[in-house]
Amino acid sequence: MKKLLCALLAGSMLLSLAACSNAPSEASSAAAPAQNSSAGAPSQEEQKPVTLNFATGGDTNMSEFFNNEISPAFHEKYPNITVKVTATGAGDDGSRNIYTKWKAQKDAGKSEWDIDAGCVNQSVMKDLIDNGLIEKYVPDISNQKYVTTESSKFALGTDVEGYVVPLFTSQIVLGYNSKTVQTPPKSYDELESWIKANPKKFGYNGVTGGMSGVGFVAGWLYNKTKNYDTLVKGPYSADKTADWGKILKDLKSLPVTYTQGNAGTLDLLNRGEIDIGPVWVDMLLLWKSDGRMSPDVKMILPEPGMPGQPMYLVVGSGAQKDAAEKFCDFLADPAVQAKYVVGKYNWYPGIDSNAVFQESSQETKDLLFKEVTADELSKKALALPIDEYSKAMQKIYTETK
Amino acid sequence: MNYSAVLNGGRGKTGERLLGAAVILPPVALVCTEYVYPFLMSVHSSLLKDGRFSAENYSYSLSVYGGDILFTAFVSALSLALVLALSVTIGGYLTLRRNRFLEFLFKVPLFIPFVVVGHAMRTFLAPKGLLNSLLSQIGVIDINHPPDFIYGAVGIVISLTWKQFSFALLLVMSSFESVDKSYLEAARTFGAGTCRQILNFLIPLTRSSIGVTAVLILTSFLQNFSVVMMMGNSGGSQHIMVDIYNTITYLNDLPLANALGVISYLLALGPAILYLKREMEKA
Numbered sequence: 001m002k003k004l005l006c007a008l009l010a011g012s013m014l015l016s017l018a019a020c021s022n023a024p025s026e027a028s029s030a031a032a033p034a035q036n037s038s039a040g041a042p043s044q045e046e047q048k049p050v051t052l053n054f055a056t057g058g059d060t061n062m063s064e065f066f067n068n069e070i071s072p073a074f075h076e077k078y079p080n081i082t083v084k085v086t087a088t089g090a091g092d093d094g095s096r097n098i099y100t101k102w103k104a105q106k107d108a109g110k111s112e113w114d115i116d117a118g119c120v121n122q123s124v125m126k127d128l129i130d131n132g133l134i135e136k137y138v139p140d141i142s143n144q145k146y147v148t149t150e151s152s153k154f155a156l157g158t159d160v161e162g163y164v165v166p167l168f169t170s171q172i173v174l175g176y177n178s179k180t181v182q183t184p185p186k187s188y189d190e191l192e193s194w195i196k197a198n199p200k201k202f203g204y205n206g207v208t209g210g211m212s213g214v215g216f217v218a219g220w221l222y223n224k225t226k227n228y229d230t231l232v233k234g235p236y237s238a239d240k241t242a243d244w245g246k247i248l249k250d251l252k253s254l255p256v257t258y259t260q261g262n263a264g265t266l267d268l269l270n271r272g273e274i275d276i277g278p279v280w281v282d283m284l285l286l287w288k289s290d291g292r293m294s295p296d297v298k299m300i301l302p303e304p305g306m307p308g309q310p311m312y313l314v315v316g317s318g319a320q321k322d323a324a325e326k327f328c329d330f331l332a333d334p335a336v337q338a339k340y341v342v343g344k345y346n347w348y349p350g351i352d353s354n355a356v357f358q359e360s361s362q363e364t365k366d367l368l369f370k371e372v373t374a375d376e377l378s379k380k381a382l383a384l385p386i387d388e389y390s391k392a393m394q395k396i397y398t399e400t401k
Numbered sequence: 402m403n404y405s406a407v408l409n410g411g412r413g414k415t416g417e418r419l420l421g422a423a424v425i426l427p428p429v430a431l432v433c434t435e436y437v438y439p440f441l442m443s444v445h446s447s448l449l450k451d452g453r454f455s456a457e458n459y460s461y462s463l464s465v466y467g468g469d470i471l472f473t474a475f476v477s478a479l480s481l482a483l484v485l486a487l488s489v490t491i492g493g494y495l496t497l498r499r500n501r502f503l504e505f506l507f508k509v510p511l512f513i514p515f516v517v518v519g520h521a522m523r524t525f526l527a528p529k530g531l532l533n534s535l536l537s538q539i540g541v542i543d544i545n546h547p548p549d550f551i552y553g554a555v556g557i558v559i560s561l562t563w564k565q566f567s568f569a570l571l572l573v574m575s576s577f578e579s580v581d582k583s584y585l586e587a588a589r590t591f592g593a594g595t596c597r598q599i600l601n602f603l604i605p606l607t608r609s610s611i612g613v614t615a616v617l618i619l620t621s622f623l624q625n626f627s628v629v630m631m632m633g634n635s636g637g638s639q640h641i642m643v644d645i646y647n648t649i650t651y652l653n654d655l656p657l658a659n660a661l662g663v664i665s666y667l668l669a670l671g672p673a674i675l676y677l678k679r680e681m682e683k684a
């Protein structure tokens with residue numbers, strides 16, 4: 001009886017092992033939406049039902065944005081197209097998951113891919129273009145005349161013109177407690193003096209844990225090296241980083257409070273543990289509207305500026321091209337940008353901001369531009385360094401003790 | 402000679418051996434494919450630098466992250482010492498003087514995930530968090546100049562200790578309860594108090610179980626990510642798991658991350674070898 005039991009046990013274990021090895025590949029992929037039978041071939045007829053598979057990187061606010069706002073609005077305009085949204089994760093990793101999925105399917109020789117279009121950040125654009133994974137679709141869409149911003153042409157040194165519609169631009173600024181800081185520093189040099197005079201009252205997250213800290217350090221380098229154009233346009237040259245060790249060592253020697261990331265900086269600002277810190281504009285406004293941030297915390301954009309970054313809409317080379325282009329075109333419409341991107345989610349527009357703000361309410365414009373004006377943004381909204389300089393900055397910052 | 406009996410006995414033993422091998426084959430295969438193979442791939446990747454074999458990732462890890470490696474070992478060891486001290490003391494007390502309610506209270510952290518513990522500690526222990534706000538109400542501290550030492554080693558040790566103490570208590574109490582009660586009765590007869598019973602009877606008689614508990618707890622500290630990420634100090638020394646995460650996410654340097662991973666395996670290897678050695682000695 002014992003032997004029979006052992007034999008049955010061994011057999012069931014073998015079967016379960018075989019079953020596990022045959023688990024669908026989607027189970028191990030973070031970026032794989034469910035297959036849909038109607039997604040087999042690109043739709044040639046306008047009224048044929050189509051399921052558009054869309055993947056977005058970024059935080060939970062991104063998937064909420066597409067699921068709760070854009071998908072229903074788009075379906076209303078194009079009733080035959082249903083958008084299925086998959087979130088691939090925050091940060092560079094989320095966008096890299098989309099790249100990894102497309103690369104795997106291209107390498108496997110598949111003509112129809114699981115993801116038709118995606119929302120990615122700048123860091124992955126070079127790899128997407130170099131590997132022929134995305135379409136140059138912008139000239140084909142009706143709203144292409146609004147896709148004119150600098151970020152629609154270059155992404156960290158890579159020429160992306162025609163490949164992307166920037167969905168939004170998010171901007172890093174300095175958040176400050178207006179009750180305790182009567183005269184906020186207007187430049188990085190003033191900020192440095194302020195930090196020395198107010199030890200531990202400035203906080204940021206270093207170069208890890210959140211892009212607000214990375215952007216702050218990039219702005220620090222721009223101010224100290226005066227090499228902004230080279231750092232954001234390239235080409236990369238190692239001798240341009242020769243003095244970064246000393247610059248970053250001086251930065252690290254300042255008496256600051258280190259936070260745990262974007263949310264960490266906002267938390268400490270809210271609790272009054274720090275009085276100034278780099279924050280994302282949209283996160284600050286969102287927290288204020290949610291009641292999670294003191295209304296005393298305001299924004300300032302110091303000289304010479306701070307970086308921001310866009311998120312890009314891209315169309316995969318193995319996509320249902322017609323439906324995907326319609327979706328990106330929909331989001332390049334100034335009215336859609338005004339209502340959803342700017343109006344509901346407090347991002348800066350990704351396309352021609354003049355066209356968008358003509359459609360925006362006064363209340364929205366007041367909220368977005370009350371503390372940091374459009375004019376200031378046009379002069380001081382900078383780009384992040386190109387990939388090589390960005391990695392060098394992270395490496396040297398980490399190595400500097 | 403009864404050849405039939407010999408042959409039958411021999412066939413029976415071979416059959417049993419084959420059956421035993423068939424039973425252990427699936428879990429061994431699972432461990433090999435899900436752990437051994439990825440581990441070997443990780444080691445292979447850690448020895449690659451710009452496409453060629455090199456130990457450069459290890460020398461870079463030790464020079465740049467050496468402080469973090471020591472920090473990881475330090476906070477893990479300190480947290481372990483505190484966990485063991487608390488679990489043995491409180492476990493011994495609760496074994497000798499039964500109190501179900503206190504026992505339940507001490508085991509509550511078992512049901513709270515690490516990430517929740519990290520977030521709770523971050524807000525509770527923050528300079529202007531709940532604890533300091535309460536203490537300032539009774540005049541213990543000045544809320545305008547609160548103590549500011551929580552992010553870093555102190556916060557990590559407090560959080561890890563609080564979370565894993567209940568797990569250690571569970572294991573330690575179950576081994577204390579397996580001690581023959583007659584030893585303890587005899588000790589009490591000769592006037593041994595609670596402390597003496599714990600120190601001179603319960604601990605020596607359950608040393609191997611406490612050792613196993615220590616190995617399990619230490620491994621959990623070495624591999625922890627959520628608490629050390631939330632309670633760490635970005636400007637100071639970091640836990641090695643945070644360095645691995647940052648290397649992958651921000652530097653996209655997988656060979657370097659794998660080198661750090663191998664170093665963390667080696668940190669855990671010592672306790673693992675001790676554990677296996679003890680298990681084999683017992684067998």
